[in-house]
Amino acid sequence: MSNVNPMPREEGLDHTLSLAREGYLYIPNRRHSFNSDIFETRLLGKKAICMGGTEAAELFYDEEKFMRQGAAPNRALQTLFGAKGVQTLDGPEHKRRKEMFMSLMSRERIEELIHLIRKEWESEVSKWEGMDQVILYKEVQEILCRAACQWAGVPIQENDIKERTKEFGSLFESVAAIGPNHWLGRAARNNVEKWIGELIEEVRNHNLKPLENTALHAFSWHRDLAGNLLDTEVVAVEVVNIIRPIIAISIFINFTALAIHQYPDKKAKIQSSDEKYTEMFVQEVRRFYPFFPFIAAKVKKDFIWKGYKFDVDTLTLLDLYGTNHDPTLWDNPGLFNPERFSKWKGGPFSFIPQGGGDYLTGHRCAGEWITVEVMKAVVDQLINKMEYRVPEQDVSFSLVSMPSIPASKFVINHVKRK
Ligand code: HEM
Known part of the structure; x- marks a missing residue:
């Protein structure tokens, strides 16, 4: 064992509170102070490893070394993910x-x-x-809810839109909440899963016939490796795994509107350039602003990496926000600068707002292409298809509360079609 070194370690009994207090910056702060991309800490009463950067991301996505089963905390399963969804699977079943x-x-x-x-x-x-004023975050969520349900083959009545939008929103807004908001998130999950579950039964009874290429159709009739249909509850979780994150793009859309407002020179460049620049702008929004701080996996079997020992079952967090702001990977990472993407060479492990690695064989976000295309379309709508003013408001956003959303939820007024 002479080739094993002690991992930089945060002393103390437990640091869950520091994680809650420092939010997006908990891992980057310690990577900086330990001058190491990896360190050991204690979270939820147990030893945990935190790591970030390209090499750590590559390691994290090695499915021989890490697994997802048992990694997501129960509170995330009860709100954000749902039970037995794709996020919790490994190996051939996941694929x-x-x-x-x-x-x-x-x-x-x-x-x-x-x-x-x-x-x-x-x-x-x-x-x-x-309208006298438009709260963009709320309005956009309703737009996305209508479109996502239709795209997924899920029939929804116009007078249910507001309530369902709120329920889907609370699934991702409540994930780090404690107390009443967390319980609201759990109640919302029960409601939407029950509603979608009833629709799945209707599809399976041939009373409802969504188009073949929709999620409701494809997932209701999907067969697992043993050739069996999935349990209704699991199909419901997976249909929600399509609609909920499409509505969550509202968070990136709020930051997109904020960036258009705060960087008028970039806005002018979008107006005078081709689609390539819009894409660079959108990528910079996804890199620069906070969304998912980190993701979790567990060590699958004992191994040694760079002289550090990883013990089976240890909770390991990959620093998404910190990797997207890593000064060794990004020049002047605190600067909003879409131009950096003109020279960016690409790669699956350095720009990871929606996870890294491979889409099909790994856990990288299934909806990353959708997210980029939706954001590009929204940039076009905001800049080329409408005029509006941005009144005085508090657009600050926190690097502690998760998910982070501008305080005013971005208010616009004097809206006019162009
Ligand atoms: C709103 C912007 C989005 C963000 C910030 C985001 C972020 C993420 C992240 C960080 C992961 C975890 C990656 C990992 O565990 O390695 C993930 C997974 C996933 N995302 Fe997204 N996502 C977004 C939009 C979407 C959209 C639009 C969809 C679908 C329409 C989607 C569907 C999924 C699914 C199904 C997974 C699980 C993949 C797996 O476990 O294999 N996401 N996303």
Whole structure:
């Protein structure tokens, strides 16, 4: 064992409170002070490893070394993820389930979603023209809820939109909450899973016939490796795994609107450049602003990496926010600078707002292409299709509360179609 070195270690009994207090900066602060991309700490009463940077991300996505089963805390399963979803699976079972998701992500299907969102957006602009003020975050969530349900083959009545939007929103807004908001998130999950579960039963009884290439259809009839249909509850979790994150793009859209407002020179450049610059702008929004701070896995079997010992079952967190702001990977990472993406060489482990690695064989976000395309379409709507003013408001956002959203939820007024 002479080749094993002690890992830099945060002394003390437990640091869960520091994690809650420092939020997005908990891991980056310690990577900086230990001058190490890896350190040991104690979270939820147990030893845990935190790591960040390209090499750590590559290690984290090695499925021989890490597994997802048992890694997500119960409070995340009860709100954000749901039980027995794709996020909790490993190996061939995960690959089979992930294929089910990726089968929806063709260029044509993504274009259909963008078309639905643009249509909903344009009809909302007419409503916004008559409003004294528009709280963009709330309004955009309703647009995305309508479009996502339609895209997923899930019928929804117009008078249910507000309530369902709130429920889906609370699944990702309550994940780090304690007390009443956490319980609201749990109640919302029970409600939406029950509603979707009833629709799945209708599909299986042939009373409801969603289009074949929709999530509701594909997931209801998906078969696992043993050739069996999935339990209704699991299908419901996976359909929610499509609709909920599409609505969560509202967070990136709020930051997109904020960036357009705060960086008028970049806005002018979008207006005078081609689509390539819009894409660079959107990528910089995803790199610069906070969304998911980190992701969790457990060590699958004992191994040694760079002289550090990883013991089976140890909770390990990969620093997403810190990797996207790592000064060894990004020049002047605190600067909002879309131009950096003109020279960016790409790579699956350095730019990881939605996880890293491979889409099909690993856990990288199934909806990353959708997210980028939706954000690009929204930039076009905000800049080329409407005019608006941004009144005085508090647009500060926290690096502690998760997920982080600008305080005012971005208010606009004097909206006019162009
Ligand atoms: C709103 C912006 C989004 C962010 C910030 C985001 C972020 C993430 C992150 C960090 C992961 C975990 C990666 C990992 O565990 O290694 C993930 C997984 C996932 N995301 Fe997203 N996501 C977004 C949008 C979407 C969209 C639009 C969809 C689907 C339409 C989607 C579907 C999924 C699924 C199904 C997984 C699980 C993948 C797996 O475990 O194999 N996400 N996402």
